Amino acid sequence: MDQAKILDIIPTPDKxxxxxxxxxxxxxxxxxxxxxxxxxxxxxxxxxxISNENKQIPLFYQKSSASPDGxxxxxxxxxxxxxxxxxxxxxDLDTKLPFPCDFSEYTAKGIRPNLTLKKQYHRKFRVIPxxxxxxxxxxxxxxxxDANKQWLSEPPSYPCIQTSDSTNNIHDFxxxxxxxxxxxxxxxxxxxxxxxxxxxx
Numbered sequence: 001m002d003q004a005k006i007l008d009i010i011p012t013p014d015k016x017x018x019x020x021x022x023x024x025x026x027x028x029x030x031x032x033x034x035x036x037x038x039x040x041x042x043x044x045x046x047x048x049x050i051s052n053e054n055k056q057i058p059l060f061y062q063k064s065s066a067s068p069d070g071x072x073x074x075x076x077x078x079x080x081x082x083x084x085x086x087x088x089x090x091x092d093l094d095t096k097l098p099f100p101c102d103f104s105e106y107t108a109k110g111i112r113p114n115l116t117l118k119k120q121y122h123r124k125f126r127v128i129p130x131x132x133x134x135x136x137x138x139x140x141x142x143x144x145x146d147a148n149k150q151w152l153s154e155p156p157s158y159p160c161i162q163t164s165d166s167t168n169n170i171h172d173f174x175x176x177x178x179x180x181x182x183x184x185x186x187x188x189x190x191x192x193x194x195x196x197x198x199x200x201x
Contacts, residue, residue, distance in 0.1 A: 009041055016029070016030065017030075017033075017156075021152070023078040024049070025161060028133065030080045031045055031130040031133055032134060044082055045081070046081045046082075046083060046127055047079075047127075048079050048081055049128075051176055052124050052176055055075035056120060057076065059074060061109055077094070080092075080130070082100065083103075088196065089102060090102075092110070103197070104196060107188075114187070125186045125190070125191045126173060127184050138163050143171070
């Protein structure tokens, strides 16, 4: 599929549902948008949670950073990847890179190989099919409350995302323990291998 047609599925950032510091819900809303607009394309959509055992993951070209390289150390971050036979695109509403961004460009600039970082900052990636993420993910947003039950960042105006089985399972998604949660937990090389496109001969 050419990129113009993909852009018809997911709109420009200003027309996407976005709440700062709620990246998991922003991606959930992106997946919901694809399901509503083009359900036949859902098999190409993936939700990717990025974290590690230390809950310290550097990402670059992030809008919230004032540094030249846009580096921020998050406890976790979530992106959406659209991956069909011809195209691999990253949708990240918090990046200074294009929206969408070619997967190779995003990994080279926005993530960067783990080898360039101290071991404590090595990132892992929980990759979940978009349809599975929509049907299973739930959050009561309690992880965004401080010790005094005050919001660390104002929550979205729409109701919490819940399922018939759970009101809160976000920690299973943030965890990079392969024995927990859904999807596949990959290292940087595994992520690149899964989503990179080889040049056509």
